Amino acid sequence: MNSIGGGLQHERTALAWERTAVSMMVAGVVLARYGAAEVHFSVGVFGIAETVAGGLLLFWAGRHDDELHSPATPAPAVPQVELTRLIGALTVLFCAVALIVAVALSFS
Amino acid sequence: MIRGTVSTATVGAVSRLLPPDPRRVGQEPDYRFTLANERTFLAWVRTSLALAAGGLGAVSLIPDFFGSHVLGILLLALSIATAATAYRRWALNEAAMRLGEPLPPSRLPQFMAAGTAVVGVVAAVLFVVETI
Numbered sequence: 001m002n003s004i005g006g007g008l009q010h011e012r013t014a015l016a017w018e019r020t021a022v023s024m025m026v027a028g029v030v031l032a033r034y035g036a037a038e039v040h041f042s043v044g045v046f047g048i049a050e051t052v053a054g055g056l057l058l059f060w061a062g063r064h065d066d067e068l069h070s071p072a073t074p075a076p077a078v079p080q081v082e083l084t085r086l087i088g089a090l091t092v093l094f095c096a097v098a099l100i101v102a103v104a105l106s107f108s
Numbered sequence: 109m110i111r112g113t114v115s116t117a118t119v120g121a122v123s124r125l126l127p128p129d130p131r132r133v134g135q136e137p138d139y140r141f142t143l144a145n146e147r148t149f150l151a152w153v154r155t156s157l158a159l160a161a162g163g164l165g166a167v168s169l170i171p172d173f174f175g176s177h178v179l180g181i182l183l184l185a186l187s188i189a190t191a192a193t194a195y196r197r198w199a200l201n202e203a204a205m206r207l208g209e210p211l212p213p214s215r216l217p218q219f220m221a222a223g224t225a226v227v228g229v230v231a232a233v234l235f236v237v238e239t240i
Contacts, residue, residue: 009140012143012147016150017150020150020157034168079142079146081130084149084198085195088194088195091153091157091194092188094157094191095159095187098164098184099188101167102167102177102180102184105167105168105177
């Protein structure tokens with residue numbers, strides 16, 4: 001049942017990936033802005049890395065959407081287990097760094 | 109002995125948060141359900157990122173507000189809990205769908221609602237205390 005048939009399920013899913021990518025980019029910019037200015041430049045580097053990761057994810061989401069809609073290509077893998085793991089781990093790491101920044105700001 | 113107990117507890121915690129690859133069990137379900145599960149996972153990730161950005165904003169943007177750091181840290185703790193359980197929930201749902209079993213119950217929505225309500229009440233109390 002991994003065929004790409006009718007319906008807009010794929011488009012909604014691709015848009016969900018794109019919204020998540022944009023959220024990652026915005027959160028990365030916020031962390032880079034305040035982390036670098038008020039805690040340490042390495043926090044800024046991590047924020048920029050999160051923003052770049054969001055950009056790459058956005059790029060991938062666009063390509064993935066094209067693959068899903070193209071009749072010339074075989075159906076891509078569903079589900080995206082590795083990417084799901086990666087995004088989950090990256091989000092946990094991001095939140096942990098943000099918490100460290102908040103604690104550092106609280107005691108500074 | 110203590111080290112062994114700690115390492116066993118750590119392994120247990122990691123295995124609870126990182127269930128095995130759901131593709132190892134059952135049969136592939138209707139792909140629409142898989143995509144819906146993926147969208148739900150992404151919605152939890154976005155919720156977590158929004159809470160983290162809100163927490164950073166509370167600490168950085170309103171430093172003069174009494175208790176802004178408490179609010180920020182509460183929001184960030186909530187964001188970590190949400191992010192840490194999002195993958196687990198996705199993998200368990202995926203495995204259940206592949207095995208044709210009912211979806212496992214989750215306390216994450218209740219936890220999130222209660223946590224957000226607590227943060228809201230704390231913010232209101234701090235605002236009143238500062239105003240008086």
